[in-house]
Amino acid sequence: MLHQRITLGLAPCRRWRPEKVTQYCNPAVARAIKREVIERLRSRYENEDVRLVDLDFLNEEGLMSDIGEAPAIAERFRREKVDAVFIINCNFGSEEVAGMVGKLVGKPVLLWGPRDKLEANGHRDTDSQCGTFAISKQLLRHHVRFTYIENCRLDAPVFDRDFRRFLAVARMLKNFRGMRVAQVGNRPKAFYSVICNEGELLGRFGIEVIPVTTVQAAADLDALYGRTERKRAAVAELREKYDTGELDDDTLWRSACYLQFYRDVAGNNDCRVIASECASSMMLANRAMPCPAISLLAGEGIIVSCETDVLGAVSLGLLGAAAGRGGVPLFGEFTMRHPDDDDVELIWHCGALPHCLAKEGCRPRILANTRNELMLRGDGDYTLCRLDSLDGEYSLLAGTARGVEGPHTYGAGVWMKFADLPRWERMMVEGPYIHHLAEIPGDYLAELREFVRYYPDIRLDLP
Numbered sequence: 001m002l003h004q005r006i007t008l009g010l011a012p013c014r015r016w017r018p019e020k021v022t023q024y025c026n027p028a029v030a031r032a033i034k035r036e037v038i039e040r041l042r043s044r045y046e047n048e049d050v051r052l053v054d055l056d057f058l059n060e061e062g063l064m065s066d067i068g069e070a071p072a073i074a075e076r077f078r079r080e081k082v083d084a085v086f087i088i089n090c091n092f093g094s095e096e097v098a099g100m101v102g103k104l105v106g107k108p109v110l111l112w113g114p115r116d117k118l119e120a121n122g123h124r125d126t127d128s129q130c131g132t133f134a135i136s137k138q139l140l141r142h143h144v145r146f147t148y149i150e151n152c153r154l155d156a157p158v159f160d161r162d163f164r165r166f167l168a169v170a171r172m173l174k175n176f177r178g179m180r181v182a183q184v185g186n187r188p189k190a191f192y193s194v195i196c197n198e199g200e201l202l203g204r205f206g207i208e209v210i211p212v213t214t215v216q217a218a219a220d221l222d223a224l225y226g227r228t229e230r231k232r233a234a235v236a237e238l239r240e241k242y243d244t245g246e247l248d249d250d251t252l253w254r255s256a257c258y259l260q261f262y263r264d265v266a267g268n269n270d271c272r273v274i275a276s277e278c279a280s281s282m283m284l285a286n287r288a289m290p291c292p293a294i295s296l297l298a299g300e301g302i303i304v305s306c307e308t309d310v311l312g313a314v315s316l317g318l319l320g321a322a323a324g325r326g327g328v329p330l331f332g333e334f335t336m337r338h339p340d341d342d343d344v345e346l347i348w349h350c351g352a353l354p355h356c357l358a359k360e361g362c363r364p365r366i367l368a369n370t371r372n373e374l375m376l377r378g379d380g381d382y383t384l385c386r387l388d389s390l391d392g393e394y395s396l397l398a399g400t401a402r403g404v405e406g407p408h409t410y411g412a413g414v415w416m417k418f419a420d421l422p423r424w425e426r427m428m429v430e431g432p433y434i435h436h437l438a439e440i441p442g443d444y445l446a447e448l449r450e451f452v453r454y455y456p457d458i459r460l461d462l463p
Contacts (some may be wrong), residue, residue, distance in 0.1 A: 001301045002272050002317060004325050006170050007051045010038060011073065011101055015092040015131065016065040029125040030090040031061055035113060037088055038062075040154055049325060050167060053080045065098040074104035082107060084170040089113030092131030100140030102146065108173055108454060109146035110166045111136060113146070140366045159227040168322050169450045175272055175321040176451075178206040179314060182265045185214040185277030187308040190453075193434040194309040200392060204457065206348045209310055210269045211299045214277065218285035220264065224257040225286070234259070238292065241355060242372075243365040253417035254286050255370050258293030266302055276311040278306040278352070289370040291351030295412070298328050298354035306352045309438070315387045315438035322383075322444040328354050330376070332413060334428065334435040338406060343421040346406065347384075347439060348413030357441065376414035378405040384416075387458070390432030395459040397433050398448040399424070403441075423463045432463075 014030035038054060046052050056062040057076060077085065084107050087098050093113070102109045102397060113128030129151040139146050147169065187194050201207040234256035235249050244252060265274055275421040276282070278290050294304045303320055305313040312331060319329040330353045338344035351372030358364050364374035385398040399418075406415030416439075418424055428435055447461075452460040 001266065002175050002303070002320050003171070005051060006049065006084065006167055006174065007053060007080060007082045007166070008170070009077040009080065009085040009105065009107075010041065010052055010054045011085055011098070012037065012055065012063050012066050012088040012090050013093040013098050013135070014061075014063045014090045014383060015094055025091045026125045027061075027126070028245065030063060032087065033126070034061070034063055036089075037114070037154060045163065045167070051339070051354065053077065053082055063090065064101065065094050067094070067100055068095050070100035070104055073097075074103050077105050077107075083174050084108040084110065084166070084217065086110045086112070087135065089128045089132050089135060090182040091126040091128055093128065093135055095131070095134040098135045099142050102139050102144035103142040108170055109139060109144055110163075111146050111148065112149040112159070113138070113151055115151055115156075118289060119224040147450055147453075153409065161322065165447055165450065168324060168444070168447045169454075169457055172318055172321040172447065172451045173454055175317055176205065176207075176314070178208070179273065179317060180208050180210055180269065180271040181310050181313050182212055182269050182271040182274040183209050183308060183310060184212045184217055184265060184274060185281050185308060188277060188280055192305055194307055194312070194436070196310045198394075199343070200389070204394075207314065210264055210271055212269070212361075213364050214281045214285055217261070221257050221286045223260055224260055225254060238366065241296065243363050245365065245368065247366060247368065247370070251288055252366070254288035255290075255292050255366070257286065258288075258290040259296060262290075262293060262297055262302055262304055272303070273313040273317040274302070274304040275308050275310045276304050276306060277308045279350070291370065291372045292366050294352040295355040295364070295374075298330065298367050299356035303329060304352070305436075306349065306380070309436050311387050311389070312436045312438065313384050318387065318448070319383060319385060319438050319440040319444065322447040322451075323440055323442060327442070328357055329438050329440040330354050330357065332437065332439055334425070334437065335413070337421065338415065341417070341420070342419045344404060344406060344415055344419055345424075346410070346413050347416050347437075348410065348411055350411045353412035353414075372412050373410060374412050375408070376403070376412075378403045378415060380441055381443045382414075382416060382439050382441055383448070384437045384439045385448055386433050386437045388433045393432070393459070394457060395461050396433060396448065396452055397437070397461045398445060399463045400443055400445055401414060418463075420463060426441045427461060427463055
C-alpha cells in the first residue's frame with residue numbers, strides 16, 4: 001500500500017538582531033509569529049497522516065538565524081526522517097541558513113512568509129515578503145527545488161489550500177521515488193504498448209520492478225485454493241457484493257483466492273503498486289479471472305493495474321498519493337467516442353474498475369467468464385494522467401474531465417466529457433502515450449503540475 005504519513009520539518013527563520021534593537025526585525029515579534037504559526041499548524045493539520053518536527057531543540061527561541069546552525073538542523077531532520085521541510089519566514093529571515101538547510105536536508109521545501117503588518121505610525125516589524133525573495137534566490141543557487149505559498153495571512157484560504165496541496169505533493173514524491181512495483185507474470189504477448197525500460201526506471205527514479213513469475217503465482221493460488229476453511233465466507237462475500245448469476249461456489253472460490261494473493265504479493269515484496277497479467281496466463285493458472293478481486297482491493301488501498309502495465313501502475317500510484325487516504329484510483333482506457341457527443345469518451349476496462357465507486361443503484365455483476373460488469377458514477381470531476389516514455393524521454397499527460405451519463409455497455413466503465421477530446425486523442429496517437437490512463441475522482445491537476453516541477457526531466461503535457 002502507499003505511504004500515507006508525511007513527516008514535515010518545521011524551520012522557522014528570523015534575521016538576527018540584538019534584543020535592544022526594536023526598530024527593525026524585532027526578535028520578540030518574530031518569536032510571537034513563530035508561536036502563532038506552529039500552534040495553528042499543530043491544531044489544524046497534525047494528525048495520523050501528518051507529523052510535525054520543530055526546532056525547539058536548537059535554542060530558547062526554536063528559530064534558526066545563523067548559518068552555523070544548519071548542520072545541527074539538518075542532522076535533526078535526517079534523524080527524524082522528515083519527508084519535506086517548511087521554511088517559515090518570521091521576519092526578513094536569513095537566506096544563508098535557509099538555503100544551507102534546504103541543501104543539506106535534500107528534501108522538498110515549502111517556503112512562506114506571513115503578510116507584513118504596517119503600524120499607524122508607519123513602523124514595520126517584519127518585512128517577511130522582502131526577505132522571502134532573498135531566501136528563494138539562495139535556494140535556487142543551491143539547486144534546491146521548492147514550492148512557494150504566496151505572501152498571505154495565516155488564516156487566508158490560499159494558505160490552507162496551498163499547504164494541503166504541498167502535503168499531497170510531498171506524499172506523491174515520497175511514494176514515487178524508490179517505488180517498488182510488483183510485476184505479476186509477463187506482459188500479454190500482443191501488448192507491445194505496455195513495454196517499459198526497467199533499467200531507466202531504476203537509474204533515473206529509483207523505481208524497482210519486482211518480478212513474480214506466473215509459475216510462482218500458480219503455486220501460491222493453488223495453495224490458497226486448498227485452504228478451504230476460508231471458502232464459505234469468501235464465496236458469501238462475493239455473492240453479497242455482486243450479482244453472481246449461476247456461477248458455482250468453486251469458481252467463485254477460485255476468483256476470491258486472488259484477494260489474498262495480491263495482498264500477499266504487496267506485503268511480502270514491500271510493493272506500493274502491482275502490475276498484473278490478467279486475461280491469459282492468470283486464467284490458465286487459476287481457471288478464473290482476477291478482475292473481481294482487483295476491483296474490491298482498490299477499496300482497501302491495494303493498487304493493481306491489469307495487462308502487466310508497469311507505467312500504468314506507477315500512474316495509479318501517483319494519483320492515489322495525490323488524493324491521500326481514501327482516494328481510490330481506477331485504471332480505465334480510452335475505448336470509444338460517444339455515438340452522439342464528440343467530446344464524450346468511454347473510459348473502460350474489461351472488469352477491474354473499483355467496486356466502491358460503482359454507480360448508485362448499479363449492482364455489479366460477475367459474468368460467466370469471471371470478469372466484472374459495472375458502471376461508475378457519471379457525475380463530478382475526474383483527474384486523468386499517464387506517465388510514459390519513448391527513446392529515454394519521460395512525460396506526463398494530465399488533465400481533467402467530467403463524468404456524465406451515457407449508454408449502457410458491457411464490462412466496467414464510465415463516460416467522461418472533455419473540454420477538447422480530439423486534442424486528447426491526438427496527443428495519445430502521436431505519442432508517447434498509450435490509451436491506458438489512471439483516473440481518480442476529484443481535481444488534482446494542480447498537484448500533478450507541482451509534482452513535475454520536482455522532476456525537470458519529466459515533461460508535463462496538458463491537453
